[in-house]
Amino acid sequence: MQCHYCDKTNDLRPYGPKGAMVCFSCAMETPERKAEMERNFATQLDAAGPMALIDGTNVGPYPAEHNPDAMRLMGPNTNSTAPGAA
Ligand SMILES: [Zn+2]
Numbered sequence: 001m002q003c004h005y006c007d008k009t010n011d012l013r014p015y016g017p018k019g020a021m022v023c024f025s026c027a028m029e030t031p032e033r034k035a036e037m038e039r040n041f042a043t044q045l046d047a048a049g050p051m052a053l054i055d056g057t058n059v060g061p062y063p064a065e066h067n068p069d070a071m072r073l074m075g076p077n078t079n080s081t082a083p084g085a086a
Pocket of ligand 1: 003008022
C-alpha cells in the first residue's frame with residue numbers, strides 16, 4: 001500500500017480520491033485535497049454509525065463492534081446479534 005500521491009507507505013489514510021490511500025501531508029497539500037479528505041472522512045464516519053471509533057491504525061473510522069477492545073468495555077452481551085455469535 002502506497003500513498004496515492006507520493007512514495008510514502010506508512011501513516012496512510014483512505015481519504016483520497018474515491019477512497020484512495022493518501023498520507024496526511026499529501027492530503028493537506030492543496031485546498032482541494034483537504035476538502036476531499038474532509039468530505040471522505042465525514043462520509044466514512046457517517047457510514048460507521050453512532051459508535052464509530054478512530055484509533056491509531058490506518059483504517060479510519062469504523063463501527064465499534066469491529067473492535068474487540070471496545071466490545072469488551074461495553075460488556076459481554078452487546079455482540080449477541082452478530083452472525084456466528086455463540
Ligand atoms: Zn503522500
